[in-house]
Amino acid sequence: MASVSATWLYQDRGLRVIASADGFVAGKPYSKNFQSSFVGSFPAGILQVRLRLSNSQRRALLLPCIKCEKEDESFKEVSVERPPYYSYMDSTSGQLEPASGARASIPGQDLWPEGTASRVRAARAPEPTGKSLGSPSYGKNPGSRRKYKTSVAAPESSNVSLESSDPLESESSVDTTEEPSAVSSDYVVYETEPDQEETGYGLDKKLGLPHPFVDPKVKKPIENPLTSEELWWNWKKPEKEQWSRWQRRRPDAETVFLKAMAETGQVKLYGELPTLTETSLYRARRHLFKEERVRAEQDRLQRIGPIAYYSEWVKAWKRDTSLEAVQKHFEETGEDENTQLIEMFSHQTDREYRIMMGTDIRIPRDPLAMRMKEDQIKQIWGGDPVYPTVNYIQDPDEVIDFRGPDFHEPTPSMLAYLKEHGKIISREELEKILANEKTEELEMTDVDEAMARAVDIGEDDDEGEDSDVEVEEEAEEKITRNWSVLKSTPELRKSKGKPKKEIPLSLEEAVDDSENLTDFLLDFEEED
């Protein structure tokens, strides 16, 4: 209803009269009532107000048009400057070239990038003209479009194929002698009427006249509608375990509406839930019906006049609202239509007003919405925002006890918690761990002493314990990697060097024997 654009004055808290043009105001005899012309602050989006003029004032509306005194005046175009040149002979290409907007000359073919020449040639190749007589068989009949068919039918086929030679192709001499009449005749040959004419539904459909969706003759009633579970297109996913029904997906408003309509019997669906097709069909129909209804309402308004139209919403107005009555009233009292309308609306109640405007959601206006079940309503518009479900309805006087199971221990024990989660260990455990670490150290020093005792030569063992220990632990790999260690720890070198000294090695064997070439970097200082 809100989009009905009608000539309409509405009466708000005060008396506001809205006129859209000053000119009209001036023309009216009772203009003093309309002096406060108010332009602009319409409540957004609700109303379009147009001042409806009575017939007597329409003629004055003609806009003045500007006319010339002299009708036939042809103006000679005279320009001050000479027209510039539009083209010139280009010195580069030797051809005519436009003065403005010329591009740089295109380089010759020998400068084109590779492949351009073939692409250009392919693009310049002319498209084949000519209409084919046969049609493709798409792999079913290979050889079906050849002209010279099997030799069995050779004599006939050759004649046929000669006759069927393409008239558009070169052999024009044959054609011009054969069919001069068809080409140059002055008579137009009309196509004969097709034998079958469409009637009824087909005709309606072809012409675009309103027709039902399905041909009523062909239409079959929906027999044995299946339930949702049986329908093959029902792909509803099973509802997972959710702690609330509000977690499921909300259906579309139209789907719900359509389902409600099906339940009340206004519409027949194939299953319980409407499919996308049915929904879109419903949407289309609704749109069309609405348009139709809107247009009908507008026509009615035009026909019976606003006072009669809106008297539907004013129950207390008992007077005659026909056009003649309004006219008579105007002649008698001089109140024009708008005034009478205002007076009628002053008899309207608040509730009626709200119903008419459609602004109160608590007053349902949609007959279907009134008949929808509560869960369906909730699917579309949601439930009560304050108390969406019964579970949430609370006693306002209730005193809620927030105490939990360890109500008597307000402060939880952090220590136990941390211990439980392994973030803290007890002192004994800690000491145990430390003790373990300590004993390892002791072991290592023992070994070190043994090693130290094993040294005969009075070498400096200051580099010592640490590196040796590590080296000892990991045996050979470390030794070979840290050649510096090897260099500085003579006993290690010795163990490795003995096999070297025993067998005189050739160069290759020596190379093979060494881990890397740094083996050969001997420290001459320490060599004795």
Add this chain to the structure above:
Amino acid sequence: MASSLPLHHPTHCFTSNPKLKNFHHGCSPRPSYSFATDTQNHAKPIRATTESPPYPIYQPPQVEESVSELEPADPDFYKIGYVRSMRAYGIDFKEGPDGFGVYAAKDVEPLRRARVIMEIPLELMLTISQKLPWMFFPDIIPIGHPIFDIINSTNPETDWDLRLACLLLYAFDREDNFWQLYGDFLPSVEECTSLLLATEEDLLELQDAKLASAMREQQHRALEFWEKNWHSSVPLKIKRLARDPERFIWAVGIAQSRCISMQLRIGALVQDSNMLIPYADMLNHSFQPNCFFHWRFKDRMLEVMINAGQRIRKGDPMTVDYLSGQKNDMFMQRYGFSSSVNPWDVIQFRGNARIHLDSFLSVFNISGLPEEYYHNTGRLSNDGDTFVDGAVIAAARTIPTWSDGDVPPIPSMERKAVKELQEECQQMLAEFPTTSEQDQKILDSMPEARRTLEAAIKYRLHRKLFIEKVIQALEIYQERILF
């Protein structure tokens, strides 16, 4: 299988005949000899090639093709390719009673560079590589389609035609494939001259036992393959490709006769492949071709190019050499046509007689190396000697000859040798059940024969004509020999 690898150094065979210069481009050198249509003669240029279902043969000079029998092909033929970016420059597709052919639409001067007359994109072709792994370009076979298993089960060495046939049949079935449209222009089962479709009686008409048995073997092999892979419990996807063995054998025939095998480079991959190329297979065969195939890998197009330095007149047929250096029976086996002027035809002479090669060659003005003999008209004006043609060249190759430097031939021995050879040829001719005139009469009497029957009769006719020509050549040699 002939692979015409494009070499960019044409082997020049110069003839000084201004009218017909045959420059050859190809990997194996070919004999180039021109017809003796001399400028002085103003003889009507002999149509060396006629169209037969896709391949034209040389017609012996007696039979002249009437030009009016050639009609322009259905305009859709070029249009379906044009729409898919195939191009044809300066040529017409014409159709005659023997099939399609490609003809020049305008004169072409002898040029230094080979000119492109057709370019066909890769997407229109059906390609299988020759060696494992078999790759298809364009890859139309979906993974898991049973046709792939069938193709996989073929023998990698020998079954290339079966693979191509399967691919072709699949392409016919595949929606939106170009071959669905192009297949309408292929020779149908009745028109295909491939001997695979020949009946027993046709094979007997060949009068050549070896060839007949070879063909029977081929037929049997194809039939066996069909039975093995199209048995009754095969899924519908496969079954509808070839509902009856005839269709499959037809497809094998098409694959054999229209397959072009070339070395392709696609991207970085170089492979030998067997290809079914739509418009290029409408080119006919000639022993002096004027076109060759070239693969342009940049945009993956196959180009059909005119030999450089070749003058083409308007209406000349564009021809390609199908198999280089093969006898008639190979042509017959693979393509289903034969020629009486095949310069590589062979006669097995059993005797010891030999003639002097050099004098034979000089009598007929044949020059060149044995691999590429050609008829040298030109300086030595022969006043309309139209006798020398492919058959004489073949004779020069197959007749047992001797040549010993400067040693001159002894006349008596020469004559004796010639007589012996002629007798042998007569004997060979006598071994045939029919003579060539009888064959010719048979052919004329049945204009509506089955294609394969016609081809078979033509094959033996050509063989006989060849032998007769050899006899004639020996006769002329005897007369003209200079002592």
